[in-house]
Amino acid sequence: MANVRKRVVISGMVQGVFFRAHTREMAWSLGLTGWVRNRPDGAVEAVFEGEESAVEEMVQWCRSGPSLASISNVDVISEKYTGEFDSFRIAY
Numbered sequence: 001m002a003n004v005r006k007r008v009v010i011s012g013m014v015q016g017v018f019f020r021a022h023t024r025e026m027a028w029s030l031g032l033t034g035w036v037r038n039r040p041d042g043a044v045e046a047v048f049e050g051e052e053s054a055v056e057e058m059v060q061w062c063r064s065g066p067s068l069a070s071i072s073n074v075d076v077i078s079e080k081y082t083g084e085f086d087s088f089r090i091a092y
Contacts, residue, residue, distance in 0.1 A: 005034075005049045005081045010062050012072035014044045020090045022066040030054040033085035037092065049085055 010019070015038050023036045023046055032054055036046040046062070048055050063074050 001051050001053060003050060003081045003083070004052045004055050005047065005079045006055050006059055007077040007079055008046045008048065008059060008062050009039070009043050009075040009077075010046075010065065010071060010073075011043045011075075013068075013070040014065065015042055017066060017068035019044050019065055019069050023062070024088055024090055026061050027058060027088040030058055032058055033088050035085070035089050035091040037090065047079075048088075049081060049083065 020036045020038065023044070027034065027036075027048060030050065032048050032050040034047040034049050036044060039045050048058050059074075059076055063071060065071055
């Protein structure tokens with residue numbers, strides 16, 4: 001299966017609810033690389049790279065997030081796969 005890259009911006013009550021930590025754990029479990037960070041506008045942004053089915057599963061997870069989150073919108077942008085990451089991390 002092909003490797004893909006998706007940039008995801010998640011809006012709603014997503015900061016202060018451990019969204020980044022849960023995203024990192026989920027990405028690790030799926031074998032994905034990339035990063036997740038809080039944005040100044042209150043959203044969370046992430047870049048996921050990996051096998052297409054795993055990335056799609058991660059994007060679906062972002063639509064509900066951890067139990068304390070309340071998601072109002074998820075924007076998904078397909079980008080060119082680069083293979084630039086060697087792990088998945090929380091960016092600051």
